[in-house]
Amino acid sequence: MAQESDPAPTTPVSEMQASAMQASAMQASSPLAQALEWGRERFNARYEHHTKALRRPVDPKEFSIHLMENMGTLVDAVAAHDPSSVNRVVEELFEISLELMSAGYVGLHSRYRLPEMVFRQLLPATAPFMAQNPRLVAGSLINAALAMESEPSARPEEWVERMKMAATVAKTPKGLLDAGIALSWHCGMAHFRSGALELARTMPVDLALHIFHREGAANRNELMERLSTKWTPGEEDDHTVKKTRKPVAVIGGFTGFGGPFGAPPTVYQDQDSLAARDDIADFIIFADRFGAVVKRREPAEPQSGVVKPDKETVRFVKSVFPNAVGGPQTKSWAWDGTTLAITLKVSHKVFLFSLRRP
Template sequence: MTLSPALARILAAGRPPFNARVAAARRARPGFDGAALAQAIRERLDPVVAAVAAIAPDAAPAVADAGFDMILGLAGHGIAGERGALVDRVWQTLAVAHASSVAERPFAVLAMLTNAALTIAATPGARVDEWIDRMSAMAPQVTAETLRAAGQVVAWRSGMAHYRDGAIVAADGLPDAVAAAAIGSPAGWAEIRAALVDDPWWTPAGEPTTGITFGGFTGFGGPFAEPPSVRPGPHGFLVRSGLRTGLLVVDAWGATLHPADPAEFDDAATSAPVHVEGASIAVGDRTVRTELPPDGLAAVASPTSVAIFSRYSHLIRIVPWRIR
């Protein structure tokens, strides 16, 4: 395999210990794929080591050492196929963009970037491509010290709605310009924080949000085996479909579903009065007409949103709605 001069020198100088680690991996894991390891070294590790060597040559051996161990570990967890291609992209683009942070904290930074991308990609509705693109663009503003917090904020912005509260706290600890860039705001973090805390549907872009449709039948890759029932909860909407209960967390940037105790659904408080007439939903002083068939239509309200669902549909429509 053709490698950059930097990685080729490091591997040659440390051949015995590197070979010993590979031998240990072969013994520990039947079916160990040496060809896949060689490909990962070439396609993942080499771009990172070359990028670090260009800006911090003395750090390149430590990066090669940490990256080599991580590649062996990923191979042991069966990271291949689409997940393997995602890891390739993270190392080839995102880790290269953050080469200065990788040079400072090789294992921690590579692990954080890799695990974050895999987690986001595994979350239905979250947008890992958006996360990678925004994190890459922010690289000149981010240090090894601020990378994790920035990544959390960008992950929220990329559809990880359940990160919302933690991301706001994380943004408070970032430099104002970095926090604003992570959110995608031309204004400073201090100027937009209160609005984000007050309204989960508010965005710095100022564009009106029409809501989010979430769900789908399990037979087609969705989360619901049966049309779901919905009740308001303290942190979102509680959802029951068949024998499964979940917490649906929603805001302007995404919706995520998480396991919940069935008792939470049973004990959920009654929502604000919702009036369903035909295909129209009325709460407080507002009315909206839905596109769902009137028969079987139902809705529940939280202080900021209304969830519209039907006994004939595996989808839930969540719309912004301030109860006045």
Template sequence: MISSSFAAILASGRAQFNARALEARRRFTSLDMQAFGAFLQDGVDPVVQAVAATAPDRAGSFTLAAYDMALALVGHGLAGPAAKNPFLSTVWRELAPRFAPLLAVAPVDALGMLSNAAIHLAGVPGARTRQWQDEMAALAPQIATLAQLRAIGQLLAWRAGVAHFRLGAIAAADSLPPMLAVAAFGENGSDWQALRAQLLAQPWRGNGDGIEFGAFAGLGGQFATPPLVRATEDGFVVSAGERFYLLLADAHGAVLHGATEDEYAQAGASVPSGVRLNGATLHLGARALALDLPAGEIALAANAHTLAITSPYTHAIRLLPLS
């Protein structure tokens, strides 16, 4: 059952809403009206209630915008019970209501930003969607404008594992009030410029252990064969089977993009002088790390900030910070 406030708005504009639904059925031939009804209850109703409580005079116009957007999302198979990924519905139900003041003023833009972010994050393997949602919810009371919503969404997506957002997220944070930018990293204070300098200089800031990335494609992983890795200025080009990838990684996670054989050929495989192998023991300057890999066929590649470790005995790539 939908709430009384939502039901009243729908009843007062029944002809208008019915006309919108009819037009949507013409545009989206696969639109399932039963699924749409379920999304109205599960996703749209909580947001309408929040806006009605915050700005009653804007509840009607917001509902029209949300109704149209919901029709399109369900029509494209992105929302509703049949959606491939439930995260978008979760964002509407649990996160969007926290932005009711902003939704009341700019319903299409604000709800569109949240929806697009949810769709993008759900499509990035390894992205920590729950972390992004929880951190967005925690900062919601401090987000007052669409520009701030966009910047915080991008910044927190990077922190949730979307590694290729790193430089764009840092640049976007420059537009935020310093205290909000610092708070987005779970820290206190207002010295964003000092934090910014550290983030640019230290991609692995806050993560001294590195990460392990990759698994056998036959078990749902990324690589059909044990990967071979070469370094670029900011990442690594990976060869696995007959496919090539660009791997970007930092303290918050790693992502794969497509690459070419030429890019792999042009990448390098050298390592800094302070990095060496002694059997299965890796020496990083004064540090020694015992690798859980057979000695003799371990391969290393490094860029300015990251060391990649591979072996023909594993489909995983071990990524370690160099500083």
């Protein structure tokens, strides 16, 4: 091997190669090690540029551990699928890894779990797409995982697992990424509901049925009908049940504890959405059976889109939730026809109940 005649390692890649050789003879001849050897000067120059010109420090040892432990399986998978694309994939992943490590998204001391999980588990499963467009696929999936990790109601681990299955059916990188959006909604990113439904309607039917197989639909029409149902049919639809009714979701919280509200919020209906307001800002509430999310937004035009409940609505909601309207603890309530939101005077939470018109 060329490394044997090289002087003692003084650059990141030579250090990586040395570490790799020490770790295992197999690794030294692995596709990753070969690719690093192939682009040794270029990789070292990129590292130098990143750490010196851009002044974003990256520890070379920590970086080499990341390359060996997080990228090895992926590069093996790409090599098995298309050996000619290995060097290009490694180049892009090297660059992405530098960006991520200097910003603290990966590495021994990173507080993020998902990027490494994506590197080790999801990206190897997407090898055919990585071979086609590594920057787009890896960048998008890592960004998505980070976005989900920062959303309290999202379930990113479930998303990674289901994306691995989606990768076996998707035909193109775009198909895979569309599936990623649709599945992110199914895994708790409730604010993507309308966009995800649109994607489910337009993506190839075999892919749609595969990624949403839990809905048990046999064709697209059936699938769309089931997906568009906001809440699981059941007890919540029985309007005679009053005292035993439990919230389908509880969202929000005090800013001091990482929540969005600085004061107990007031909820209201703004056009078709449920919205909330504290002393400072306005928020939109997104909720369905897959998750519930509250997102800050620009203040609406002064009460422009606010829908005030009519007498019939008040009567109906009061019949199901006697304490919701005018109760001593209730601060506000709003109903959009499928979801009832209630806030209390002493709480920073928003309590959501499934409530459909009878």
